[in-house]
Amino acid sequence: MYYELYIDVLFLVNFMMDYLLLLAVSRILTCTATHVSIFAGAFMGAISTCAVICIPGHHFLMKFILFHIVINTIMIRAGLKIKERKKFLQAYLLLYICAFFLGGAMQFLGSHVKTAGLFVLIAAISYEVMQGAFWMLAQLRSIQNYRCKVTVYLNGISHTVEALIDTGNQLCDPITKVPVHVLGAEVLPKEWKRQKVQGIRMIPFHSVGKSEGMIPAIFAEKMVVESGKESICIEKPLIGICQEKAVFQGSCQMILNPDIF
Structure with a gap:
């Protein structure tokens, strides 16, 4: 039993796939x-692959090292110009992740493709699908980065809520x-409602469905914002109390002004 291998076709297919993979990794890492x-x-990746395949004999370990370590290193070094070890490892892992996504998309879209022209078209579409998937993951991650946990301290009593850092919140004391x-x-905790708070300020406020209005605001003792492993403490934050539920999204109970960061 034997297989016929057209080295020119093998080279062109590998060259196209290697180009798309390197392009995807470059965009993700902003190289x-x-x-x-x-x-x-x-x-260089395609020509090296063809050269390794042409090596006679069944040298499994040697070919495994050449395919998965040497050739990939050559591609990353030559194609992405990466020298730092940490970024090189990131590119190396991303190369396999992108290959997994791109290969899966191509298998799904082009399982019955037999002509070269359609193969190239399917490869290009698969690349765009993969890029779209990574973009969606990045958007979901950025949304999570805007969420945080906030603990507000007022007259010795603390209260913790889930908050959203809203870049559209430019609300501030006009004076x-x-x-x-x-x-x-x-x-608001019951302990806060029972206390007599001095220094209440009225802040002009508008939201969706309400063109203008006023909300009361008080100066708390401090506010601790925790996002991931980082936390910052803001002394004397100005907290506005809003009665409108529509202002808040999902489980978020507080909207932070990004100017504090």
Whole structure:
């Protein structure tokens, strides 16, 4: 039993796939690589693959090392111009992740493709599908990065809520220009409601469905914002109390002004 292998077809297929993979990794890592360097990296990867396949004999371990370590290293070094060890490891892992996504998309879209023209078209579409998937993952991750946990301290009593850092929240005291953070009235602890608070300020406020209005705001003792492994403490934050539930999204009970960061 034997297989016929057309080395020119093998080279062109590998060159195209290597080019798309290097281009995807370059965009994800925001490398400074140019299309010329990516072209060179893909060319070297494809020609090296053909050379290894032409080695006679069943040298499994040697070919495994050449395919998965040597050739990939050549492609990343030549195509992406990466020298730092940490970034190189990231590119190496991303190369396999992108290959998994791109291969899966191509298998799904082009399982019955038999002509070269359609194969190239399916490869290009698969690349765009993969890029779209990574973009969606990045968007979901960025949304998570805008969520945080906030603990507000008022007269010795603390209260913790889930908050959203809203870049559209430019609310501030019109006189002192201090940023205002909006807290839902329904989540206020009973201990706060029983206390007599002095220094209440009225802040002009508008939201969806309500053109203008005023909300009361008070100066808390401090506010601790925790996001991931980082935490910051804001002294004397100005907290606005909002009665409108529609202002808050999902489980978020507080909207932070980004000017504090």
